[in-house]
Amino acid sequence: MSTDLPDDPDVDAARIETARIEDEMEQSYIDYAMSVIAGRALPDVRDGLKPVHRRILYAMHEAGVSAGSAHRKSSSIVGETMGDFHPHGDSAIYDTLARMAQDFSMRYPLVDGQGNFGSVDGDPPAAMRYTEARMAPIAEELLADIDKDTVDFSANYDDRLQEPDVLPSAFPNLLVNGSSGIAVGMSTNIPPHNLGEVIDATVHLINNPEATVEDLMDHVKGPDFPTGANIVGRGGVHSAYKTGRGRVRVRAEFEVDEEEGRIVITELPFQENKARLVERIADDVNEGKLEGIRDLRDESDRDGIRVVIDLKRDAMVDVVKNQLLESHLESTFGVINLALVDGAPQVLDLRETIQHYLDHRREVVRRRSQYELDEAEDRAHILEGRLTALNNVDDVVETIQDAADRDAAKAALREQFDFSEDQVAHIVSMQLGSLTSMEAQAIKDEYEEVQARIERLEEILTNESELLGVIEEELLEIKDEYDDERRTSFIEDTDTVAHEDLIPEEDIVVAMSEDDYIKRMPLSTFSAQNRGGKGIIGTDLKEDDAVSSVFVANTHDYLLCFTNYGQIYKLRGFQIPEMSRTARGKSAVNILDLDDGEELTAVVNTDDIADESFDGQRYLTMVTRDGYIKRTGVDDFQNIHTSGIRAIRLEDGDELVDVEVTDGDRTLVVTTTGGMSIRFDEDDVRAMGRSARGVRGIDLQDDDTVAGVAAVDVDRHSWVLTVTENGYGKRSDIDEYRVQSRNGKGLIDIKTAGRNGPVCAMETVGPGDHLVVMSKSGQIMRTPVEDISTVGRNTMGVIVMDLVEADRVACLDVIPREMVTDESEADVDLATDPEAAPSDD
Known part of the structure; x- marks a missing residue:
């Protein structure tokens, strides 16, 4: 019996190739990825279509389902497309067919649908056996002249038929209708545009081949979404057109009716699901994230979108509006202008996109x-x-x-x-x-x-300008036939929704405890009292906890927070949780990255740094517990990390006590807990970097420590205010403190023996200012500074706050007269204490 098998077994073995498995897998994956990129997910720059869109339209063309014919069952169109050109399943084809018929998905729908093809609420289309479709008139422009050898054809999947590699595309469909898709390792997201604007830009490029992207942007203003809405600012649009990538902020169109107390939404950002939007707003209202909303209902019909939000009677309309904008009514459209150019994916700018279309149309x-x-x-x-x-x-x-x-x-x-x-x-x-x-x-x-x-x-064939003239003429004819008004408007970025817009601007009192509990309360919570009052409860403290700091600010202020460890943090007023007087507060670790034992000792408002009354360079002047003082230019504190940065170098055991804003011409008064004080000119302390320790400001006596520093402008009417731990204090004119050289022992500022106790703090105050004093146990008292008698140095002072036994003053801050309301001023008793009398030095 004969056999065809060779006698030599090596002959068969010669047909076996050895390959590394990683090389084979890499090449197979690349082949698969390119198949997805070129064959499914990305549009062609020439006609703006993916293969499935192109095959559906060509199948309809071949079946005679044109704009002038009767509608045909969608199942018939899907069947012919799948059987002849696209063997990938009927659901994918029908989903694509339905989307081409949705006027909320495509700026210029390519399919004229009859029946339920879905809704902006996310409702799916009816089954394909119930709906009917035919080509829209504008879709025929994509196929015009396809029978005149205008494009190349390739065999379909089973070599029975020929299908076009690209459609002739009489208008730049990629820009007009946009596209989106996710391929392997890349994605595209091209927004739709107004047909007339795109054609005008194309004509401009025909007549001005050297035109730049900026020139074309004079015609193409920006995306024109089928659902309308508003584009906020033009920066993202310009970036997308110049680089092919950009982030476009899209804001819903709405009306605010303050008389009726309602907000009415009439247009939504592109691809926003209306039903889901209403549901999310309702959930936020129920969870307390959105306040001030009384009722929410969807009154939309076939004439358009109408979502009505009724507000409560006492609601702040602007606050509710901004909350809605931040969370619900504004979205970002990330533009990625990625398309296939000669079969390869490429990110294109506006000019390149139009130029590739023109090259195709010329051919x-x-x-x-x-x-x-x-x-x-x-x-x-x-x-x-x-x-x-x-x-x-x-x-x-x-x-x-x-x-x-x-x-x-x-x-x-x-x-x-x-x-x-x-x-x-x-x-x-x-x-x-x-x-x-x-x-x-x-x-x-x-x-x-x-x-x-x-x-x-x-x-036409021998003269390039004549050929381009034909293209221009045909484009203008399409513009005359199909152009319409822009639906998407532009609004300037003056109404940027930032987090601070969601918080009403108000003056606040911030309290922090030694265990790092922090909170803010409206300043209006504390009305002015005559000095010597007990105050009211300002915070609820845990057992063995005590108040460590209090300061006055505004919810929108930028605050520089200094700690006893010499670190500086940056904080916005609204970032501090708002709570009632009787609340404990929340842990500061969620706001400030504080170490164990670290606490706030000074807070500087950046509005003070920007004070126009300062003429020259601004400095942050710091004093430490051991008597060191340092000035550092505010420019050194421009970039403050969330974890803080070093403000001053401290020796072992030393701590930062107080910080003042100065301008180089101030006079500085440093006071100690033992009641001593020293005054010297600011320029006695040279400016240093953040890592410096500083120089000696005062020569401390045994067991004495620095309590604070006051920076006084001698050209303005102001006083130096000193308050002791036992609740006593006094005002003194700056002239009571003679100028000395720094590092002296100083003079007596206030008597600390007996009733007064150690000095707690020193502040600079002026006419109309109020003082906020807080005790260790959490009592707060607010009083006009003019209630505190003006006396000389070396006096006992008067009672400022009536403390219960064992309680002590923890901290204080000054309310500038600009923050003091007329009402609070009217309640002030300006009587002085006759017992306060000056004594000899």
Whole structure:
């Protein structure tokens, strides 16, 4: 028995190739990725379509389902598309067909649907057996002249039919309708645009080949979404057009009716699900994240969107509006202008996108013109033969009569008159009626028309400017036919929604405890009292906890927070949780990255740094517990990390005590817990960097420590205010403190023996200011500074706050007169304490 197997086993082995598995997997994955990129997920820059869109439209074209035909069942269209061109399942095809019919998904729908094709609420289309479709008129413009050899065709999946590689696309569909898709390792997200604007830009590029992106942006203002809404600012649009990538903020269109107390939403950002939006707003209202909303209802109908939000009677309309904008009514459209160029993915700017379309359209018009020229020349050739036959009609008729049959007649005519095969075929087929003078004239007229057509087509093919002129003319005709008004408007970025917009601007008191509990309360919570009052509860403290700091600010202020460890943090007033007087507060670790034992000792408002009354460079002047003082320019504190940065270098055991804003011309008064004080000029302390320790400010006595520093402008009416731990204090004119050199022992500021106790703090105050004093146990008292007597140095002072036994003053801050309301001033008793009398130095 014979066999075909070779005797040598190595012959078969020679057909086996050895490959590394990682190389084979890499190449297989690349092949798969490119198949997804080119065959499914990304649009072609020329017609703006993915293969499934192109195949659906071509299947409808082949089936005669045009804009002028009757609607056909969607299932029929899906079946023909799947059977002939796209064997990937009916659901994918029908989803694409439905989207092309949705006027809220496509700026210019390519399919005219009849039936339920889904809604802006996210409702799915009805089953394909219930809906009907046909091509929209504008879709026919994409397929126009496809039968004139304008584009290349390739075999379909089973080699039975031919399908177009791209559509002729008489308008720039990629920009007009946009596209989105996710491929392997890349994605595209191209917004829709206004047809008229895109065509105007294309025409401009035809007439000005050197036009820049900026020039084209004079015509293409920005995306034009089918759902309207507003684009906030133009920065994201400009970035997208110049680089191919950008983030466009889209804001819903709404009306605020303050008289009726309602907000009415009439347009939504592109691709926003209305039902889900209403549900999210309702959830936030129920969870307490959105306050001030009484009722929410969807009154939308076929005429448009209308979502009504009724507000409570006492609601702040602007606050509710901004909360809605931040969480619900504004979205970002991330533009990624990625498309296939010659089969490869490429990110394109606006000019490149239009230029690639123009290159495609130039090729389409050239091939169409060549096709029509060939047809015209063929027709002219036939007409030339017929005209020759008419001019020699008697001889032609006689030749045909003498011939034995049709083939013999053709041969005789070719020999006698030098006709071509095509010409004699038409001549032999001519009817006797065509020999009339009228018919003869019609042939002559047609021949002249065909000759003129040939001349025009040859001119288009040989003259680039004429070819571009044809493209321009056809684009303008489409613009005249389909252009409409912009739906998406632009609003300037003056109403930027930032987190601070959601918080009403108000003056606040911030309290912090030694265990790092922090909170803010409205300043209006604390009305002014006469000095010597007990105050009211300002916070609820845990057992063994005590108040460590209190300061006055505004919810929108930027605050520089200094700690005893010499660190500085940056904080916004509204970032501090708002709570009632009797609340404990929340842990500060969620706001400030404090270490164990670290606590706030000074807070500087950046509004003070920007004070126009300061003429020159601003400095942060810091004093430590051990008597060191340092000035550092505010420019050194521009970039403050969330974890804080170092403000001053401290020796072991030393702590930062107080910070003041100065301008180089202030006079500084440093006071100690033991009641000593020293005054010297600010320029006695040279400016240093953040990492410096500073220089000696005061020579401390044994066991004494620095309590604070006051920076006084001697040209303005102000006083130095000193308050002790036992609740006593005094005001003194700056002239009571003579100027000395720094690092001296200083003079007595206030007597601390007996009732007063150690000094707690020193502040600079002026007319109309109020003082906020807080005790260790959490009592707060607010009083006008002018209630505290003006006395000399070395006095006992007067009672400022009446403390219970064992309680002590923890901290204090000054309310500038700009923050003091007329109402609070009216309640102030300006009486002074007659017991406060100055004594000798």
